[in-house]
Amino acid sequence: MRKKPVQQRSQQMVDALIEAAGQVIAERGLEHFTTVQVAERANVSVGSLYQYFANKDALLAALVDRLNREMGEMVSRIAPSLLQADPQTLVRGLLHAAFDFLGGREGLYMELLRNWYRLDIQRSLHRFEQQMLEITRAYALTHVADLRLDHGPAKGFVIINSVVFTLLRYLSLPNRALFDRDRLVEELTTMVAGYLSAGRPRNPRSKAATVTRAKPGTGRSKRNPVRI
Amino acid sequence: MRKKPVQQRSQQMVDALIEAAGQVIAERGLEHFTTVQVAERANVSVGSLYQYFANKDALLAALVDRLNREMGEMVSRIAPSLLQADPQTLVRGLLHAAFDFLGGREGLYMELLRNWYRLDIQRSLHRFEQQMLEITRAYALTHVADLRLDHGPAKGFVIINSVVFTLLRYLSLPNRALFDRDRLVEELTTMVAGYLSAGRPRNPRSKAATVTRAKPGTGRSKRNPVRI
């Protein structure tokens, strides 16, 4: 931030600018997000904008920061109520919450998430993963038997990204007639809950027909020992 | 295409332009993909570019078309060799193929996939899903017992998007030290193979503690009957 707002009016203006930035992005998309638009929307001049934000990116960063905080609070709010449930219910509850969250704010979260690789949403995603890991850990204290807890970082990564991006793509779908939201949540719940409670193949028969390596399309060399 | 190339030299030029477009995008990213750059790279003038492509988007569309075809051929090429394997091996083989494919072309596929929502990659993704469903169907003819085949469109959607975007995000990771590629493939294999061969909860105990709905963060109303 180029200058610190000391008087009250300027502080309000900074808030209004961040808010307006969110509105513009939600309505017009990140591509058409311009400083002039934001200034107009906030009933502020462009010059004033640049008095408090070094440039466009700084404004965007401030917005992302604010939303990041919101997300953290959301997770902390709903997590405790789910710790008593069984794994399936926990996963389903988190999924519904994620659905509601991503769809909120007039699609602002979605638009930002679509552009995850340009923004430092990388950090947000990572933080989100961490939060989920904490929930998992807290959950483990009450349901030790149900889950295998030797999760390396890979499992969390797989789950978070599978869920978030699948939801994102579903919400971006022009035609949602093929299957509805609840169906999707159920499918994801099945997949994730199964994955969580199963570190190894479940079907007794497939245990016998062990790891017969397939020839990959493009030949590759040294591969790690298969730790399942 | 604004004008059809009838002579041989112009046909070559069109090809060169599409090829150059891919190179520019792979090297500079879609953001810095400009018509002048493409023309220079193809040793062609900008004016000539606009003689065969109505605008920048048309050029991009032509590129996507070409890559879409490539992808289809890739899948058709590797699919037959996997039909004999067990589900785990099938999934693992497809995953490795997807990994190799996405990483190819100097990151061109990745850069395009990152921008999936701006391009009509929607169509490509959908086509990819269809292909996967065909493979699954073909696979079912030989391994009837191992899989539940009442897959609605939702299951395919979940799998495709989970896998593709998780791979995409992994490949976009600045620091890949946390876990390596093979580890990721194994995790995804576990998850997907488990999901495919299990339509309902596997743990006998969790069958008893049935669908105790969690209160979602934001209250929502009529929900569909839970078809698992």
Add this chain to the structure above:
DNA sequence: CTCTATTGCGAACGTTTATTCGCATTCAAT
């Protein structure tokens, strides 16, 4: 009230880029 630091303004500037247009060059049919 007076004075100064803070705040606010928005036209103007410079850069970047897509797209066009008038003219030159090449092809291929006669």
Add this chain to the structure above:
DNA sequence: ATTGAATGCGAATAAACGTTCGCAATAGAG
């Protein structure tokens, strides 16, 4: 060889946008 169509060129045009700068309005201390 001639000629008309096809092809190729790249400076010029125009629109969009981020950012600056000089000046006006305002707040709050003394």
